[in-house]
Amino acid sequence: MRYLSHNATRLAHLIRMNQGRLTTGFLGTPYLCEALSVNRHKELACLKAEQHARKKRV
Incomplete structure (x- = not known):
């Protein structure tokens, strides 16, 4: 399970570096959240979920 935590931390870092x-794509978003x-x-999961919801409304 340690590698999962490391990968999630890396993912969080990448999201922060890319300005949130x-x-x-829409298929991967729920899994990432x-x-x-x-x-x-x-906090990042909520941000990604909000962004995903906004895209679906447009």
């Missing part, structure tokens, strides 16, 4: 964006949330990156 990560291009995964869950991985971030489970691994103590809830």
Whole structure:
């Protein structure tokens, strides 16, 4: 399980470095949000979920 936490931390770092964006497409977003949330990156998971919801409305 340690590698999962490391990967989630790396993912969180990449999202922060890219000004809160990560291009995964709509299929990958729910999985990323869950991985971030489970691994103590809830603020980024919420941000990604908000961005995903905004795109669906437009």
